[in-house]
Amino acid sequence: MFSDFDFDVIQRALPYMGQGMMFSLGLTALAMIGGIVLGTVLALMRLSSIKAISLPASGYVNLLRSTPLILVIFWFYFLVPIAIKHFSGDSYAQGIGPFHSALIAFTLFEAAYYCEIIRAGIQSVPAGQINAAYALGLNYWQATIQVVLPQAFRNMVPILLTQGIILFQDTSLVYVVGLTDFMGAASKVAQRDGRLVEMYLFAALVYFVLCFIASLIVKRLQMRITPPR
Amino acid sequence: MDFGFLSQPAFSGGGTYFDWVITGIKWTMLVSLCAWVIAFTVGSVLGVMRTTKVVWLKGLATVYVELFRNIPLLVHMFIWYFVMPELVPKSLGLWMKQGMPMPEFWSAVFALGFYTASRVAEQVRSGIESIPRGQTHAALATGLTMPQVYRYLLLPMGYRIVVPPLTSEFLTIFKNSSVALTIGVLELTAQARTISEYTFRTFEIFTLATVVYVVITLAVVVIMQFVETKIRVPGYIGTGR
Amino acid sequence: MAMIEFKNISKWYGNFQVLKNCTTQVEKGEVVVVCGPSGSGKSTLIKCVNGLEPFQQGEMIVNGKSVGDKSTNLPQLRAKIGMVFQNFELFPHMNVTANLNLAQVKVLGRSTEEATEKSQALLKRVGLIDHAQKFPGQLSGGQQQRVAIARGLAMDPIAMLFDEPTSALDPEMINEVLDVMVELAQEGMTMMCVTHEMGFARKVAHRVIFMDRGEIVEDAPKTEFFGTPRSERAQQFLSKILHH
Numbered sequence: 001m002f003s004d005f006d007f008d009v010i011q012r013a014l015p016y017m018g019q020g021m022m023f024s025l026g027l028t029a030l031a032m033i034g035g036i037v038l039g040t041v042l043a044l045m046r047l048s049s050i051k052a053i054s055l056p057a058s059g060y061v062n063l064l065r066s067t068p069l070i071l072v073i074f075w076f077y078f079l080v081p082i083a084i085k086h087f088s089g090d091s092y093a094q095g096i097g098p099f100h101s102a103l104i105a106f107t108l109f110e111a112a113y114y115c116e117i118i119r120a121g122i123q124s125v126p127a128g129q130i131n132a133a134y135a136l137g138l139n140y141w142q143a144t145i146q147v148v149l150p151q152a153f154r155n156m157v158p159i160l161l162t163q164g165i166i167l168f169q170d171t172s173l174v175y176v177v178g179l180t181d182f183m184g185a186a187s188k189v190a191q192r193d194g195r196l197v198e199m200y201l202f203a204a205l206v207y208f209v210l211c212f213i214a215s216l217i218v219k220r221l222q223m224r225i226t227p228p229r
Numbered sequence: 230m231d232f233g234f235l236s237q238p239a240f241s242g243g244g245t246y247f248d249w250v251i252t253g254i255k256w257t258m259l260v261s262l263c264a265w266v267i268a269f270t271v272g273s274v275l276g277v278m279r280t281t282k283v284v285w286l287k288g289l290a291t292v293y294v295e296l297f298r299n300i301p302l303l304v305h306m307f308i309w310y311f312v313m314p315e316l317v318p319k320s321l322g323l324w325m326k327q328g329m330p331m332p333e334f335w336s337a338v339f340a341l342g343f344y345t346a347s348r349v350a351e352q353v354r355s356g357i358e359s360i361p362r363g364q365t366h367a368a369l370a371t372g373l374t375m376p377q378v379y380r381y382l383l384l385p386m387g388y389r390i391v392v393p394p395l396t397s398e399f400l401t402i403f404k405n406s407s408v409a410l411t412i413g414v415l416e417l418t419a420q421a422r423t424i425s426e427y428t429f430r431t432f433e434i435f436t437l438a439t440v441v442y443v444v445i446t447l448a449v450v451v452i453m454q455f456v457e458t459k460i461r462v463p464g465y466i467g468t469g470r
Numbered sequence: 471m472a473m474i475e476f477k478n479i480s481k482w483y484g485n486f487q488v489l490k491n492c493t494t495q496v497e498k499g500e501v502v503v504v505c506g507p508s509g510s511g512k513s514t515l516i517k518c519v520n521g522l523e524p525f526q527q528g529e530m531i532v533n534g535k536s537v538g539d540k541s542t543n544l545p546q547l548r549a550k551i552g553m554v555f556q557n558f559e560l561f562p563h564m565n566v567t568a569n570l571n572l573a574q575v576k577v578l579g580r581s582t583e584e585a586t587e588k589s590q591a592l593l594k595r596v597g598l599i600d601h602a603q604k605f606p607g608q609l610s611g612g613q614q615q616r617v618a619i620a621r622g623l624a625m626d627p628i629a630m631l632f633d634e635p636t637s638a639l640d641p642e643m644i645n646e647v648l649d650v651m652v653e654l655a656q657e658g659m660t661m662m663c664v665t666h667e668m669g670f671a672r673k674v675a676h677r678v679i680f681m682d683r684g685e686i687v688e689d690a691p692k693t694e695f696f697g698t699p700r701s702e703r704a705q706q707f708l709s710k711i712l713h714h
Contacts (some may be wrong), residue, residue, distance in 0.1 A: 032405035066400070066446035067439050071418045075439075078431045169301035176411060183303060196311040208420045211299035366522045367559030367618075369506025371573035371625060381572060385563050463563040464607020 004085055010202050013189040021187030021206075027103060028168040034107035035167070036160065039114025044144065046119055057115070064112035066106060067169065069105075070176055076105040077177045102174045110167055121156035122148060163176040165214050169207065182206070230433050240427040248433075253420030254441060260337050260406040260416060265399055267342025272349025277379065279354045290350065297347035302408050305344045310336035310412040337409035345402050352398060357383050358393035389460055396453040400446055417441060471534065473498045474519055475630055475662050479528035481514060488514050489525065490684040496629070501661045503671040507707060512664045513556075515681065516631050520548045533628060534687035549577045552622025556634040558614040560606035566593065566617050567602045570624045578625065585624070592620040596650050612643030619650055629660035636667055666711055672696060674710065680704040 045057035064072070080101045096104075125148050133143035153160075172183035180188065183203055190199035235247040243249065251460035278290035297305075310333065314325040325332060360383060368378040421438035425431040472495035481489040488511045496502050504512045507681035517523040518530055521544050530537040535547055542684050543556045560569050574580045580588070591597045596616040598609075610647045615635055622630055632651065648670050655661055655674035665671070671678055671692065678695040680688035680703070688695060688704045699705050 063439075063443060066404070066443045068404040068418055068442060070407040070410065071421070071438060071442070072434065074418065074422055074425075075435055078425060079435070082431065100464065131394040165299075168301075172303045173408065175303060181303070187307070190311075196307075197315045200304065200307045200312050204300050204308060207301055207304060208296065208299045212295060215295075361557070361559075363555055363557050363559045364561065366517070367553070367555055368561070369522060370520055370548055370551070370553035370555075370631075371547075371621070372545045372547075372577040373573055374545045377576055382561055383578065386561075391562065460606060462563045463605040464609075465605070 005125075005196055009189070009193050009195045009198055013185070013193075013199070016189065017182060020180050020182040023179070024168065024171050024181040024183075027099075027106065027171045027174070028164065030103055031106035031110055031171075032164050032167055033083055034103075035114045036118075037065030038107065038111035039118050040149070041120060042111060042115035043118040046115065047122060057084045061112045061115050064109055065116075069109055069170055072109045072200065073102060073177060076101040078177045080104070098177050098179050102179060106167070106171065108112035110163070113163060114160065117156060117159050120153065121159075123154055125151045143198060154225065158218050158225065161218045161221070162215070163217070165211050168214075169211065172207075177208075230436065231430075232433055232437070234428045234433070235437075237428075239424075241301050246428065249420045250417070250434075250437065250441075252266060253415060253417035253438075256334075256409075256414055256416040257403070257406050257418075258445075259401045260334065260341065260409050260414060261399075263338040264341035264345065264406070267338065268345035268349050268398070269395075270400060271343065271346035273347060274355050275350035276353025276357065277384075278381075279350065280337050280357045286417050294347045294350050297344055298343075298351075302340065302344050302405055303411060305340040306337060306408055306412050309340040333409070333413040333440070337406070337414050341402060341405055341409070345405070349395065349398055352391045352394045353387060356387040356394075359390055360386050361411055389462065392453065392457050392460065396449065400449060403445065403449070404442070428454055472496060472531075473533060474662065475498075476515075477529040477530040477531070478514070478516075479518055479525050479530060479675040481511075481518070481523065481525040481527075484486050488517070488684050492528070492681075492684075492686050494679060494686055494689050496660060496662050498628075498660055499658045500676045501655045501659075501674050502663070502677045502679060504662065504664045504679045504681060505666055505668070505671070505707070505711075506654075506687075510681040511684040512681045513633050516633050516662060516664050519631055520544075520551045520553060522553075530677075545577065549573065549625055550558075550628050552619075552625060552627035552630040554615065554618050554622055554630065554632045554635045556638050558606070558611070558618045558622070559637070560614055560618055562606050565597070565605050566609075569606070569617065570621050573621075574624050588624055589620070592623050593617075596620050597646075610643060611639045612646045615639065615647045616650055619647070619654075623654075629662070630654065632661065632663040632665065634664050634666075636665065668696075668712060680707065682707075 042057045042061060045053050046061065048054045048057075077098060080096060084096065128149065129147055130143055133147040138146065171181055174181050175184050175187060178184070186199045186203040190196045193199075235250070238244070239246050239249055261317065275290040275293055278286045279294070282286060313336070316322075329335065335355050364382060364386075365378055368382045369375070373381065397465040406416055407418040409416055410422070415423075417438055421434045424434045428434070474496040476492050476494045479489050479492040480487065484614075492515055493503075504516065506512050507622055514523050518525050518536075519532060519537070521530075525538065528538075533550060535542050537544070537547065545642075561572070564572065564597060567586060567589050569672040570592065571582065574585035574588060575582060590599065590602065593602050596619060598613060598620070601609060601613060601617075606617070609617065610623060619630075619635075635651070637645050639647065644667070651661070651663070651670065652674050663670070675692045677689065677691055679686055680695070680699070680701070682703050686698055687701045690699075695704075696708075699708060
């Protein structure tokens, strides 16, 4: 079945696909950083005993977690330009471009998932630790930043990274707004040269190798943090 | 917000825009449910295989899980839709391209189903592995064979334990069904995008689509909470001891 | 021939040897208590009897059959040997009667009516007939362990194995379980018990085995063991658990 498999087309497309991969990795890294920062804020909000703080955060997280990522990408792709025109009052205002709208979409979307991971991490820190911090006279922020979050993040690193791998796979969905990430590059070459079999199998292979190696590294890390019994 | 446009006849025929939304919901549900049947059955078998002591069964299931979960769903979609007909024997490939009814639909179902099976397998495996080893010992000590231990102890307990994670896997399938739009399945998100392009009622139609997703998610959560209380083991708290 | 015969049993976890050349036997109708510090291998040893723990060297003969032999039908052999575990290990999703019935029906092939009748009689005997329809999670630890003993007895075993049956129990529940075990011993059941309950050992044991670091250090009739243990390690152990 591979008799007329054309390896040349892959080789010729490599530089172009390399650019696509840089795009995918860049989007992953930025959305991951933004998602973790925003997710931490959301997690602290959700854990607040003040309803006016916890409810909006829960509402946001539950809304985003029950919406498909593609729909969220569309929301920002189609609506951010409209919103900018509306609020600036300038009907010729430039949009922020598909990359930025995708970045915002991914950050806001992933924040909801990171929030839940971080919340579980914070809750896994024994209450005695917080009591001890308060007993020493630390206030909420001191206790949270000095005592709770460092312990929580230490336990969460593997899960946060695993979510990062999922995020990396998810970035392939920017295909739907025509961006040239790795998958976008693969599909453009595939369509142009009529070589769908080669390009899609190659894309699958590259994704597999990267994600598999990354997941092995995460597993290693996890072993070091919590040695198996 | 003005939803009046929903009752207008659609630009390219086929009823009103509201009808398009309904069609979208129908395809979303169909893809999700059919894919779930595959994901649940294949995933269960793989999950059980990973818990056995038979090396080659375990290895086979592990290879499947690693292979499928480390490739993005979009790539799975494209492979099932564009690549598969080229890789199978010529006559079958020709049929898949020309004779098979609803090729986008079935490609989406297979892609989503076999992809999610790898995630279901991990849930089933961790459910079974969370049952203390002493339980298996006790069952074996009464003279049950290993298949009987699975049948009467590990599977009934394991499935009870994994109802919550399996519920969220189903919801993941439900949300991921939107990826089927990339190969031309006119599910809810696709319909919303098309309607937005025809009517410029982007805000309204996306809001409507989001609300539909949220409502169906909530409904599934409520139903599964009911199921959970139905199958709850009296006096049994959690999985640890 | 002894009912249970240990011949030079050795077992390793990787490089770590958990059992070293263990040789002993349990005669029909005999009650043997196995004691020793934690990690001494006593639980592992008792689990070798019905093949729950595989061993790499030696031979285990139970009722004339070799446990390590590939041709031995292990489920059939296990069905004849009752076992009680430290953590009870009742099946949480089945009520008490279903716990007792399961192996009777699935292994011995009894009808459900027959099995239920047997279960009822045994529950009466351990004083839990009122709890027949409850789930394990709704019972106290002591009650669960009595159910577990009844589950073992329901198979009409030729011997019973007890793996620290009282060490997961709150102190006030220990006696209700020991009482059932004493009664069993006095009826002539063949028993091998891993336990630290020396009162139980004094009362009904015929022999006491003391283990340390995977070795059988002492294997003596009860009076001899409690009178003048020969090894220093056993003396130390006894003084620790008897005078605290």
